Amino acid sequence: MSSIAITKETYLQWYEQMYLMRKFEERSGQLYGQQKIRGFCHLYIGQEAVAAGALSATLPKDGFITAYRDHALALGKGVSARECMAELYGKETGCSKGKGGSMHFFSKEHNFYGGHGIVGGQIPLGAGIAFASQYKGDDAVCLCFMGDGAVRQGALNETFNMAMIWNIPVIFICENNGYAMGTSVQRTTNMPDIYKIGLGFDMPSEPVDGMSCEAVHEAIDRAVQRARAGEGPSFLEIRTYRYKGHSMSDPAKYRTKEEVEEYKAKDPVEQVKNTILTNKYADEAWFEEIEAKVKEIVEDSVKFAEESNYPDPSELYKDVYVQEDYPYVMD
16 A cells, blocks of 8 residues: 555656656767767666656655666655756856766755766665664655666675664665676576565565656655565665667667667557546646746756866865864875
8 A cells, every 4th residue: 555645746747757857868968979978878768657657656854865877766856957967067156066976866855865977876875874774763764776787886785684683774776777798688697577685685676667757656655664664674666768879989789779769669658648548637728837947957967067166176176074173185
């Protein structure tokens, strides 16, 4: 039984959230092609249902931590499009003050803990964030997202074991988009059902349809209920798909056009739009209004980023240690 019901308002919120994620990512891709955005850039296009379902099944106080495909989750958690775009530009007004770029979005205010470039590096950190909530007794949980490639890291096994021993309120989420960079899951394991890894630790684990906001919401809601009730961690393998390459430098020649088109037919943004129209939750005029609003937000974020300043060189020595007068060797 879902503790947070899926209502008309949920569908309307899902559409607006996912449309913003989609348009922000599309614009980011264009700007990367224009060399306005440098470095690495990993787009979330196609995976929006994972973020939308996770957001509707959790509370603002719950922590999110993820890998380097982080723009959409940051937007969903409440980090403004302005801060996100400025960070992509490396500007001082970015959510990480221009020091992190695409892979290292962060917002303490919104309980968004990154944005991590080391594959699997966020897994023990996610358990740590949840342990802190358990220690403080604030009834918050942490959702720790990872890709299918990260589950091969030894840190996952160590963390799963410790999380179960200590009954930590963490939900481990594998966003399985089928390819670890360009290597399919079938080529990296003789057990392609990734969720079964959790069963070896006696951790509640299940596969989830990652192209369905409803399925994601319900699975995460169940896991959150267990965590808040003191029943410990869960592991969800959310099977999703990215329509673009691993990063902007990836031509994605390792998969067929037919495969991509098959998943585009399951586009979560279009699925939610169809549900809204079928149930008459809103009309075409509402969609036009939302889409115009989102496009304005995205273009405003680009203008804001363009007009913002780059960080002063002195910022190199700030936000590294808590100690403000840390004795750096400056010469």
